[in-house]
Amino acid sequence: MNVLVTGGCGFIGSNLVRLLLAERPDWRVVNLDKLTYAGNAESLADLRDHPRYRFVRGDIGNGELLADVMRTERVEAVMHLAAESHVDRSILAPSVFIDTNVRGTQVLLEVARALSVRRFLHVSTDEVYGSLGPTGLFTEETPLAPSSPYSASKAGSDLLALAYAHTFGLPVVVTRCSNNYGPYQFPEKLIPLMIANAVRDRSLPVYGDGMNVRDWIHVEDHCRGLVAALEKGKAGQVYNFGASSERHNIHIVKQVLQLLGKPESLIQYVKDRPGHDRRYAIDSAKAQRELSWTPRHRFEEALAATVRWYVENRGWWERILTGEYLKYYETQYGGR
Numbered sequence: 001m002n003v004l005v006t007g008g009c010g011f012i013g014s015n016l017v018r019l020l021l022a023e024r025p026d027w028r029v030v031n032l033d034k035l036t037y038a039g040n041a042e043s044l045a046d047l048r049d050h051p052r053y054r055f056v057r058g059d060i061g062n063g064e065l066l067a068d069v070m071r072t073e074r075v076e077a078v079m080h081l082a083a084e085s086h087v088d089r090s091i092l093a094p095s096v097f098i099d100t101n102v103r104g105t106q107v108l109l110e111v112a113r114a115l116s117v118r119r120f121l122h123v124s125t126d127e128v129y130g131s132l133g134p135t136g137l138f139t140e141e142t143p144l145a146p147s148s149p150y151s152a153s154k155a156g157s158d159l160l161a162l163a164y165a166h167t168f169g170l171p172v173v174v175t176r177c178s179n180n181y182g183p184y185q186f187p188e189k190l191i192p193l194m195i196a197n198a199v200r201d202r203s204l205p206v207y208g209d210g211m212n213v214r215d216w217i218h219v220e221d222h223c224r225g226l227v228a229a230l231e232k233g234k235a236g237q238v239y240n241f242g243a244s245s246e247r248h249n250i251h252i253v254k255q256v257l258q259l260l261g262k263p264e265s266l267i268q269y270v271k272d273r274p275g276h277d278r279r280y281a282i283d284s285a286k287a288q289r290e291l292s293w294t295p296r297h298r299f300e301e302a303l304a305a306t307v308r309w310y311v312e313n314r315g316w317w318e319r320i321l322t323g324e325y326l327k328y329y330e331t332q333y334g335g336r
Contacts, residue, residue: 003029
């Protein structure tokens with residue numbers, strides 16, 4: 001099968017591309033990525049000459065480019081991960097998130113409809129559900145209540161995707177996932193940021209009282225869920241992915257420090273961000289029941305492995321912090 005992965009140079013996307021090439025030997029993967037700040041072509045540098053892989057630099061908002069790539073590559077399925085995804089940045093510049101996440105998704109849906117793709121997987125987030133109280137879990141039936149420009153833009157794109165399934169019969173499946181962690185994550189997110197700062201003996205900024213709760217899932221478990229949703233999910237349905245690994249932010253920060261042998265005195269509490277959701281937790285029973293999917297990674301062991309990866313691949317994230325990673329594509333591809 002020929003699959004288009006949008007945003008394949010991002011954190012989840014790059015891990016997904018690797019998984020598809022490793023575990024679906026009869027699939028061809030086309031990676032379309034605009035290479036904004038969070039898209040790092042260096043993360044897939046070793047795949048440049050892979051016979052079943054093609055990288056295309058492009059914007060999901062460019063319908064002509066999308067149609068040309070999808071026709072040329074005879075794309076049968078779309079796995080749509082391209083998105084602006086950082087809450088803090090959405091607070092600073094909401095319009096960018098609306099343009100990419102809503103309008104870009106609509107353009108992609110329209111091209112997929114025109115070309116009659118066999119499957120369209122729209123990858124979303126549990127943040128569209130808003131914030132939970134001290135008990136309970138998000139299910140696929142939980143009303144949408146986004147509380148940041150980022151989550152609002154994702155909720156909008158979710159509804160567009162489901163509307164294309166209902167109105168036009170496009171075989172869309174929507175997935176929503178809890179917080180991911182693992183290799184190749186851009187070091188502005190909690191876990192890689194804390195690792196990078198701790199390694200360099202810099203302060204670790206923690207919002208508010210640090211007691212915000214997130215439900216964590218290893219990126220490989222999420223990617224396996226995405227493949228299962230693409231292959232087995234019912235059109236027009238939503239599937240939640242989580243690993244039942246709720247943790248307070250401050251406890252994760254302290255675990256990272258312990259794993260690195262660094263003192264807790266590096267923790268610096270900072271003013272909470274506006275509209276900071278207190279707790280997320282996912283019920284993934286539907287995905288486990290209908291997709292025969294279960295998470296494989298236990299948090300403590302996987303967090304330790306993640307810390308080791310960032311320590312052993314310090315050059316990768318240091319180039320990101322200095323902006324040098326942005327030069328990789330131009331150097332390797334000459335701006336093509």
